[in-house]
Amino acid sequence: MGDMVKGNIAMGEAAIRAGMHIYCGYPITPSSEVMEYLSWRAQEAGRQFIQAANEGEAMYMVYGAASVGSRVLTASSGLGISLKQEGVTYMAAADYPAVMINVCRYGDGLGSLESGQTDYKRETRGGGNGDYRNIVLSPSTVQEAVDLVYLAFDLSEKYRNIVVILTEGALGQMMEDCEYPPVKEVPFYDWAFDGKYTHGPYPSQMAVDLHAKGMKNNEKRALITENEQRWEAVGVEDAEYVLFAYGIPGRVVLGIVDELRKKGEKVGIIRPISLWPFPQKAFDSINKNVKGFISIETADSGQMLEDVALYAKKKGFGNVPCYFISSPPGVPKSKYVLENFEAIKAGKVKEVF
Amino acid sequence: MAKGKKAPEKILRQVPFCPGCGHGIIVRLVMECIEELGYNDNVLIGKPVGCASLLDNNLAVDTFTGAHGRNGASMTTIKRLKPDMLVVSYQGDGDCYNIGFSETMNAAYRNEKFTVIAVNNGNFGMTGGQMAWTSMPGQKTSTSVNGRNVELSGMPIRVPEMIAHSFDTAYVARGALFTPAEINKTKSYIKKAMQAQIDGVGHSLVEVLSPCPTNWGLTPLASMERIVNELVPYFPLGEIKNKGGK
Structure with a gap:
């Protein structure tokens, strides 16, 4: 230690x-x-x-x-x-x-x-x-x-x-x-x-x-x-929803994904470590039947979200909706992210791309 | 019989300044001083944005491309990391006193041990002769077409006096080029400024009043006469500060 x-x-x-x-x-x-x-x-x-x-x-x-x-x-x-x-x-x-x-x-x-x-x-x-x-x-x-x-x-x-x-x-x-x-x-x-x-x-x-x-x-x-693409991925191979988050939100979302997967939910995370170059190779392992991509950022509008949508298109996921969970400022609360995630799954939130 | 003098070996070719411009003489003096002090192979010249960016590829010495006005900052770290290297920042007055005022003053304030050559031609030469902080009251430029109104834009700036009297600098002088005697004096100022750096005494700056016939709208000869009659009374020549060597 x-x-x-x-x-x-x-x-x-x-x-x-x-x-x-x-x-x-x-x-x-x-x-x-x-x-x-x-x-x-x-x-x-x-x-x-x-x-x-x-x-x-x-x-x-x-x-x-x-x-x-x-x-x-x-x-x-x-x-x-x-x-x-x-x-x-x-x-x-x-x-x-x-x-x-x-x-x-x-x-x-x-x-x-x-x-x-x-x-x-x-x-x-x-x-x-x-x-x-x-x-x-x-x-x-x-x-x-x-x-x-x-x-x-x-x-x-x-x-x-x-x-x-x-x-x-x-x-x-x-x-x-x-x-x-x-x-x-x-x-x-x-x-x-x-x-x-x-x-x-x-x-x-x-x-x-x-x-x-x-x-x-x-x-x-x-x-x-x-x-120089670097990232951490968990659970993307069978995921119905893949969450994208970097930095401190990445850490929060890793915990959420871990919790949800223990409950049997098919959800994964890609935590980009290199933001440029964006880790587009991470898409290669994603379930081809994925239902949605969700970017979680402590920003007002989706900034990384645009890269997620861009590389989703490049990697053959052009028809997969891309959602945004805005959590400004500070450190995102797990409960807040989970509530928004449930809303997306329930079809209550419109995709951005 | 007049004796020819060989150009410094580190000047590769004639630098393409306008006819009658003072830069060519000043570059020659700087390179002569570097050669005579034995620093031909241990020197870096900080090049500005403006007319002196024409130094590009014409000198066979390491030449740093400064951001506009920022050489005071960049030369600071170059000299601190390479303390045995002779570091000379060659700048026009627009670069050094207008856009680079903060960097110039802060480097002098910290007494950074490099040498500034500030070429004062009273306007922004490269961009077509706009008003500079050094332009004289009433001087017509492309941004003061009715003559500089000092009530709105301030009086011409005298940076050498500011850094000589307010900061712990080593050597500050102002020279001109309107006679061979003045050229020789200016060369002696430049050499002493470099020597102050070599001796580790501190920061040095030499301002040179330089003609800009193209933008002044005068002949080369009339430009020199303007310097004598209009500029020297406001920008006095000579050594302003000399702390002496170690």
Whole structure:
């Protein structure tokens, strides 16, 4: 059994262990403990830490740090991640790696201090101008958050792509058992600026062959889509209804599905762990006679629901109705989800797609 | 007899600025200083958005493509992670003082140990000569067609004086290019600014008053005369701060 650790602190420690060289950020509830922890822990571990003047400045610091080949982390929440988006798209244009943690708070604009999943679309669609995708991973336990942060730095480097850890206030703030992986000491990447002009004019954003770059981008995204789909599935092979939920709601729905299956109900769950790429391969195991797909999110309108419907169509389930259970904000209550599920089964709720 | 001087080896070709523009001279001075200080193979230049983005592919040194105005932030982490590398942020005044005001001031505020070269031509050159915070009272630009009204838009900004007097910076100066003597003085400022970085004293910034004949609607010669008559009285030349070496 590991130590009881708060989610945000656990993710900070996981970054140190993954070989992070530098953290650049600006505090915002409910993510602040990530940087509070790293403000002293980075120094203790011989790494660097900068508190920026705002979230945007932090992201341009990340951009600079990535350009010299360091492993770099930033963390924020909701609107703070909005402020970073110019830097994010510049990094996408340069094929620079970094890890960005979004401890999501519910709502538009200033939002709220409640936990939520209202940032799904922004994270999975890129967020800034242009046409790029970030790899998006979403944990449902503190241990999984540690494991995904540890993995995120490697994926980020492998594909030269930003990896977003999309989690929620509830997970960032709760304490759970967790075991840490070993500490890695990682050298600076050798493709980066070294002051010697070793790699020539790369990355020049003004003078590249745009068509060739676009095709290369597509190849990279196809490779990520093929290789990096992650999910947990229970009971989908014989399910009449398959529930989709990620993060903390994913954990709640896993419990509901377990309970219902013990009562003999044919219900299953797919808990996406990678949100981009969406785990479309998970559909391959679903009962071909399934009656409905249901997305449960702590968001007002179905954000992941659109991906469920999209990939249902792609995987030959185009006529299966897709329903939405909206449970904003916070952590969905089992009773609330069950009542809504019963209403869907009884035909009292109209499908969205 | 006049002596020819070999161009710095890290300048690959003539940078395609407009005729009479000051950027070409300033780039040459920057590259001469880097070479003379022995940093040709341990240097990174932060390139901005604006006219100086034309540096792209014309210098044989590592050249970072900054987001518009954000080099103050990006150069911060580059220098902290590569403390032995000479880090030079080459920016226009629109990039450095308008859109990048926050990043420029915050880097100076933290006394980040890199060097800023701020090319002040009093307008947004690349996008067609719109008003900048450095445009003079009454100056006609494409967004102040009747002349800059300072009651509505403020007086021209003097960032070097702000960061010299308010923050714990190492070296701040303002130079110009209207005579060979001024060019030589500007070069000495740039070199001292880089030396302050190399010695670890702190943040350094050199502003250079630079002609923009295309957008000013003047000949190159008249542009230089405007700098002498209109700009220098408001933007005084010389060293503003020099904390000295270690």
